[in-house]
Amino acid sequence: MRTQSDSIVDIQGLNKWFGALHVLHDIDLTVASGARVVVCGPSGSGKSTLIRCINGLENYQKGTLRLAGTTLGLNARETAAARRQTGMVFQSFNLFPHLTVLSNCTLALRRVAGKGRGEAEDIAMAHLEKVRIPEKAMSYPGQLSGGQQQRVAIARALCLNPRIMLFDEPTSALDPEMIKEVLDVMVALARDGMTMVCVTHEMGFAREVADQVVFMDGGCILDRAPARDFFGSAGHPRSRLFLETILKH
Amino acid sequence: MGFDLAFALSSVPTILGAVGTTFCVALVSCIGAAAIGFFFEMVRRAGGVAGLTTGFVIDFIRSTPVLAWLYFLYFVLPFYGIRLGSMTVGVMGLSLYYSGYLAEVFKAGIDAIPKGQSEAARALSLSRRDSVIHVIAPQMLRNIAAPLGNYFVSILKATPYLAVLAVPEMLGRAFDIASETYRYTEPLVVAGLIFLALALVISHGVKRLERRLLAVGAR
Ligand SMILES: Nc1ncnc2c1ncn2[C@@H]1O[C@H](COP(=O)(O)OP(=O)(O)OP(=O)(O)O)[C@@H](O)[C@H]1O
Ligand SMILES: [Mg+2]
Numbered sequence: 001m002r003t004q005s006d007s008i009v010d011i012q013g014l015n016k017w018f019g020a021l022h023v024l025h026d027i028d029l030t031v032a033s034g035a036r037v038v039v040c041g042p043s044g045s046g047k048s049t050l051i052r053c054i055n056g057l058e059n060y061q062k063g064t065l066r067l068a069g070t071t072l073g074l075n076a077r078e079t080a081a082a083r084r085q086t087g088m089v090f091q092s093f094n095l096f097p098h099l100t101v102l103s104n105c106t107l108a109l110r111r112v113a114g115k116g117r118g119e120a121e122d123i124a125m126a127h128l129e130k131v132r133i134p135e136k137a138m139s140y141p142g143q144l145s146g147g148q149q150q151r152v153a154i155a156r157a158l159c160l161n162p163r164i165m166l167f168d169e170p171t172s173a174l175d176p177e178m179i180k181e182v183l184d185v186m187v188a189l190a191r192d193g194m195t196m197v198c199v200t201h202e203m204g205f206a207r208e209v210a211d212q213v214v215f216m217d218g219g220c221i222l223d224r225a226p227a228r229d230f231f232g233s234a235g236h237p238r239s240r241l242f243l244e245t246i247l248k249h
Numbered sequence: 250m251g252f253d254l255a256f257a258l259s260s261v262p263t264i265l266g267a268v269g270t271t272f273c274v275a276l277v278s279c280i281g282a283a284a285i286g287f288f289f290e291m292v293r294r295a296g297g298v299a300g301l302t303t304g305f306v307i308d309f310i311r312s313t314p315v316l317a318w319l320y321f322l323y324f325v326l327p328f329y330g331i332r333l334g335s336m337t338v339g340v341m342g343l344s345l346y347y348s349g350y351l352a353e354v355f356k357a358g359i360d361a362i363p364k365g366q367s368e369a370a371r372a373l374s375l376s377r378r379d380s381v382i383h384v385i386a387p388q389m390l391r392n393i394a395a396p397l398g399n400y401f402v403s404i405l406k407a408t409p410y411l412a413v414l415a416v417p418e419m420l421g422r423a424f425d426i427a428s429e430t431y432r433y434t435e436p437l438v439v440a441g442l443i444f445l446a447l448a449l450v451i452s453h454g455v456k457r458l459e460r461r462l463l464a465v466g467a468r
Contacts, residue, residue: 088372092363112373
């Protein structure tokens, strides 16, 4: 039985420790289908850890995390199946340097989704076109700029047709002039109705696409608000302070 | 006792007759050592009791002399009813012994791969096996081509140990000529030169492999 079939991620009372270090405190977060959640907060506040829990890259010790109707961590096979509903984009791209752009995209299609070569390449090319980089299909990641690599990483994550995309500071490793090309792709993705959880400090992006902004500090969610309110006058004093510091740059 | 070129040349065909044996033993041992070493490293990496045990085995292998392994396999196993040919024992001994070292080389090669690579593989739902085959191993090979080549040359140079098992390898053949004729310089020099040539072939091959691996995805 699937309750709340309209929420893809349902986190309740989530706690995580790294050894003795308590990094996530009683996190509650629901991500409805089609929602765009932006997570921000100072360094070390647990943003990456939270987003990595959502696709099971990190385990958790207390609370529940339901992804696409499956409680993660109970059963390895079910957890793996649920993870298949997610796509993840990392700060450092993490493209496979020994494979061409096209092979980066087709690898999971062939090995995980079991597609044949031709079909996999068609799907991959369609996504490379979506991120506006089809002409680099035969290049290697090392031959691309950072912005191009990140767009390829987005295409690669989209290939398995995920229901939710997770972004962990996708533009923080980029030179300023490349940030826009990546954000444009992400905005287009949001317009297409993709469910997204995005750790970012790009407040322009948050203002444009987010329907919820979550502010974390010290492993807690201190503030959450619809984007309009978050950037308005309301909100937690700590998130106001944080907003002021990052908007100053 | 000078160097008699004519005598040296006359010993070449006999010594060359064993070059096939030496090369085959070295080649099969390289493959065996690489396969066992990679397996060891994978088990060690997986951790748990099996991983700890394998780590101990790797350290144990590396702290024993290769001759001990050859003697052990050749003289002790028959007591337990396992009787193997001297060539088989030789290849097994060299493979096992060098697998300990190659496991360490593989470890260094894998440790040098950024953590994000296996995380990206997991995020894409690749199985552990596919991640090793398609993501980790190719990058590992690229990182370790040079030390791997050195160990392959070491394995070649270790084949004369198989003389204790009466495997007709090259240095033994040269030594036979020497003890029959009481002329040591020429056969040993000839054998040395052939070893040099084989080593050059191996390191050239590995360098080419390295260049190809590096050319792929060059930055
Ligand atoms: N693998 C790990 N082992 C131990 N501690 C960790 C590990 N990963 C993160 N931490 C710790 O957990 C806390 C939260 O880290 P996390 O990476 O989630 O923060 P973050 O909000 O993403 O920070 P940043 O903005 O710098 O990326 C930090 O104190 C960090 O040192
Ligand atoms: Mg982070």
